Amino acid sequence: MAINWYPGHMVKARREIEENIKLVDIVLMLLDARAPLSCRNPDLEKIVSRKKLIFILNKMDLAAPAATRQHQKMLQQDGYSVVAMDSSSGKGAKDVVQAIKDAYAEQADRLVQKGRRVRSPRVMVVGVPNVGKSTFLNCLVGQKIARTGAKPGITRGKQWIRVREDVEFMDTPGLMWPKVEDVEQGLKLALLDIVGENAYxxxxxxxxxxxxxxxxxxxxxxxxxxxxxxxxxxxxxxxxxxxxxxxxxxxxxxxxxxxxxxxxxxxxxxxxxxxxxx
Ligand SMILES: Nc1nc2c(ncn2[C@@H]2O[C@H](COP(=O)(O)OP(=O)(O)OP(=O)(O)O)[C@@H](O)[C@H]2O)c(=O)[nH]1
Ligand SMILES: [Mg+2]
CATH class of the missing domain: 1.10.1580.10 (Conserved Hypothetical Protein Ylqf; Chain: A; domain 2)
Incomplete structure (x- = not known):
């Protein structure tokens, strides 16, 4: 089933992400650990392509552990940082914080060499709808700051969140691309409740x-x-x-x-x- 689901609020969200990408140092792209490859949004990856990218395989509690390990390994072989996470329990949160620190250390070194002040890193959280971006942020903060929900399309505008004094995060609305051509990918995205229910x-x-x-x-x-x-x-x-x-x-x-x-x-x-x- 090819999926055409690109509601109006996503056009605005896409623009907002494009406008704000220059303000951030690192991008965390959340993928559903049950189908991380199918959740990769080519349009979104293009927008964030000039930034350091970390993949988070979220909802690892629902995925087959062996498959998650395999995906992690394959993405790492492609040169990405990858962390598996369960945002409902907080498992993996420490690894996420460490991955952000490691990623920012290189950029901070360059700033120091230029004699510039090193400010706290700004991190943008992106991904397709319903993969748990807002829940993930709430989990890192330890407070329910961002609105979450079991249906796609909960977050409608960007939101800055200072999780800890040394990192600033930006939550963004889930973004699709205009047409999912691959039939099986469409079925997986529908099964994971990533696309709106009238699209399938x-x-x-x-x-x-x-x-x-x-x-x-x-x-x-x-x-x-x-x-x-x-x-x-x-x-x-x-x-x-x-x-x-x-x-x-x-x-x-x-x-x-x-x-x-x-x-x-x-x-x-x-x-x-x-x-x-x-
Ligand atoms: N089991 C499990 N459920 C999760 C996890 N993370 C999020 N959820 C659930 O997934 C659903 C979607 O979470 P949200 O945080 O609203 O997802 P989102 O990516 O912000 O969604 P949009 O704002 O619509 O793009 C909620 O029902 C969460 O409770 C996780 O790691 N494990
Ligand atoms: Mg959200």
């Missing part, structure tokens, strides 16, 4: 989730929904889950809408376990 069909995404489970964690379909997985199609598994749950319309027809919604919710909340998509 829940049924298509739920069937994709069932395919993914069949391939990566077939036992979950049994343990969670008590449906034995054999040679059935995704549609048949969906109908069997509806049956087991008693999600039936008049005449005993499986309520596929309600079942699809349940599946997506279960995956997004981590109820199906740590399952990575990339």
């Amino acid at each position: 069909s829940e049924e298509e995404v739920a069937l994709y989730l069932i395919r993914t489970l069949q391939e990566k964690a077939p036992q979950v379909i049994f343990t969670k929904y008590k449906v034995e997985v054999g040679q059935q199609s995704e549609q048949e598994i969906l109908a069997a889950i509806a049956q087991k749950r008693g999600y039936l319309n008049k005449g005993g027809i499986p309520d596929s809408e309600k079942t699809c919604h349940l599946l997506l919710q279960d995956y997004r909340r981590g109820n199906l376990g740590k399952i990575s998509l990339d």
Whole structure:
């Protein structure tokens, strides 16, 4: 499914990021650890390309640990700094602070050599919607300063936050690009709740989730929904889950809408376990 989701507030947010990029020293790009490659926004990477970039694989608590380690290694091989983080518990926060310090040390040295005063680093936090940018900042501050929410598009304007006396952060609204051409990437972004719900069909995404489970964690379909997985199609598994749950319309027809919604919710909340998509 190609995704076209580029609401008006993102046009403004993009401009704001472009205008403010010159004020910052370092950019933290948050990616969902379950699909870090699919979350890379080519348009955004172009805008921040002249700055030191650190990738944060956020929501690591929901991702398969081995996959996260592999992504970390691959991005590092490409020359990036990468830190994995769980902003709901704060795991990884120390590594983030250290990565910022290391990145700024080089720039600070250059300033000192030129006889210039070294001020505290300014760090911009960017990424696609709903990857946890505001939660991540609140976690680093230890206070709920930025508004967060379980739907994409919560932050609508930039916001400066002085997390600790020695770093200044700027929270930004999640940014998409005008068209996600790759069908599988679109399905992953939809499953991760990164794009608005009117940009995709829940049924298509739920069937994709069932395919993914069949391939990566077939036992979950049994343990969670008590449906034995054999040679059935995704549609048949969906109908069997509806049956087991008693999600039936008049005449005993499986309520596929309600079942699809349940599946997506279960995956997004981590109820199906740590399952990575990339
Ligand atoms: N499990 C888990 N949930 C997280 C983590 N970080 C954020 N969340 C949840 O993800 C959802 C989105 O968080 P936000 O901080 O609002 O995301 P955002 O990137 O600021 O979103 P926009 O402002 O819409 O671009 C919320 O429900 C958070 O509680 C994490 O590390 N682990
Ligand atoms: Mg936000």
